[in-house]
Amino acid sequence: MANQSRQPNVIVFFTDQQRWDTTGAHGNPLGLTPNFDRMASRGTHLYHSFTCQPVCGPARSVFQTGLYPTTTGCFRNKIPLPEGSRTLAHYFNDAGYQTGYIGKWHLADENPVPESGRGGYKYWLAANALESTSESYDAVVFDNDNERVKLPGYRVDALTDAAIRFIDKEQDNPFFLFLSFLEPHHQNHRDDYPSPDVYTEAYTGRWTPPDLTALGGNSAQNLGGYYGMVKRLDEALGRIFDAVKSLDLAEETIILFTSDHGCHFKTRNSEYKRSCHESSIRVPTAVIGPGFDSRGQIRELVSLIDIAPTLLDAAGIEVPAQMQGRSILPLLRRETEGWRDDVYVQISEDGIGRAIRTSRWKYAVASLEGAKDAPSTDIYEERYLYDLQADPYELTNLIGFESHRDVTAVLKERLLRRMVEAGEAPATINAAESKQSRQRRVSASEVRA
Known part of the structure; x- marks a missing residue:
């Protein structure tokens, strides 16, 4: 028994x-x-x-x-x-x-x-x-x-x-x-x-x-x-x-x-x-x-x-x-109030990187060329943006697309905040080169999804 x-x-x-x-x-x-x-x-x-x-x-x-x-x-x-x-x-x-x-x-x-x-x-x-x-x-x-x-x-x-x-x-x-x-x-x-x-x-x-x-x-x-x-x-x-x-x-x-x-x-x-x-x-x-x-x-x-x-x-x-x-x-107990709608990821060895993954979006940054063997760095550059709803296997990198500029700005702010909350020093993230997005559009309601 x-x-x-x-x-x-x-x-x-x-x-x-x-x-x-x-x-x-x-x-x-x-x-x-x-x-x-x-x-x-x-x-x-x-x-x-x-x-x-x-x-x-x-x-x-x-x-x-x-x-x-x-x-x-x-x-x-x-x-x-x-x-x-x-x-x-x-x-x-x-x-x-x-x-x-x-x-x-x-x-x-x-x-x-x-x-x-x-x-x-x-x-x-x-x-x-x-x-x-x-x-x-x-x-x-x-x-x-x-x-x-x-x-x-x-x-x-x-x-x-x-x-x-x-x-x-x-x-x-x-x-x-x-x-x-x-x-x-x-x-x-x-x-x-x-x-x-x-x-x-x-x-x-x-x-x-x-x-x-x-x-x-x-x-x-x-x-x-x-x-x-x-x-x-x-x-x-x-x-x-x-x-x-x-x-x-x-x-x-x-x-x-x-x-x-x-x-x-x-x-x-x-x-x-x-x-x-x-x-x-x-x-x-x-x-x-x-x-x-x-x-x-x-x-x-x-x-x-x-x-x-x-x-x-x-x-x-x-x-x-x-x-x-x-x-x-x-x-x-289905007590979900206050639970974060994102996870924070640290990358090492292949390069120093940071990422945030929400229910809809993935945004990631990486250290400048040559920065590898350190826990973190003070300057990153934007590297990846994926729409996981439209592209769950991350085959199209949207970073720099004009259509996704507002999404990127929101995710950048969230990532910087998560880095500090994890105990890291404040950092700078350099923007990716801007690209024309052609048919892609993002509505206002999607920006914070």
Whole structure:
């Protein structure tokens, strides 16, 4: 019999580089994600969910701390989380939880990760850069004593097995488990997407999202393997559901599924992310369990920075005042007043960029040529404007169009305000070169949509 009085368990199922449109809940026709889709329909589906930094380390710093990368200092990869940073693990530890981390960490600067660099997690079976210590059929992580551990099976299955063992061991007390996969991220040294053998070629040449159809990149070579990895991840999600159900923990366990960022398959720049486009920043997110069951589809815009306060709030733990996101629990009660109609995105490494995404528009700026290795800059130039209602896959850049001058002015002001609210110094944004817009028109009511 489930214990309704105890604190809820929390499991985070965290994938790496997974586009939102890999899921059936977002229209993918290949049947890759029946478990996620069921979770989205029976729990809470965050339909418009975005990362606020589309690169691994910075996104993970946001999830763990509830702070923007420019606040933590982890604004690019290979910057470890500063010692003394308060993470989700610390807050759950203080509330009497057993905390565990399994899989990819990417918030330290070495393998194995010393205890001081593990963000406060008590149980540890992880590697900093999992792509450097392991391959798809050679899963290697490190334990609490920094001993090398080789786990049997395809890497997704191996980490899932470890997670199920943790859940079984800790079932009698509240636990917080962060299960962090590398998949469907590419295997770096091969620049390849190695799916389970059973899915090799199974999804090649099937369905391609419209942006990749139009822009190409390397999707023809790698999309099939990527889909095979997504399929196995969803099967692993189902195994977590089954384990929780078999231990009679379903009614007292919150399970969150999300990803750190998406993947544009070398269409927007020379790699896979680090851009403002939906393919980079939009991710699949759903939550199920106490407080989230049967809450339906949430259409408000939600950012990765809102996830940490949401998990703490759902567990009955006070949300720290310094966190820069907000709990989404009021949205579940349809209390939407005061919720922002935009998300703020920081870009790093490929260049310094900033973007704002509303329900209708996407506006992005970038640093001047040569400015890259810094958290921010004082001068940006307008780079992108998309009308997501008319052009959801962002194939026509409207920046500089005379017809969209008023829209651009409004979004520019909103972006500058969001930058300051995130703790950044005031900046200047130089206007793009003006262009004739021909047949395009924007009505007054559309300007602030």
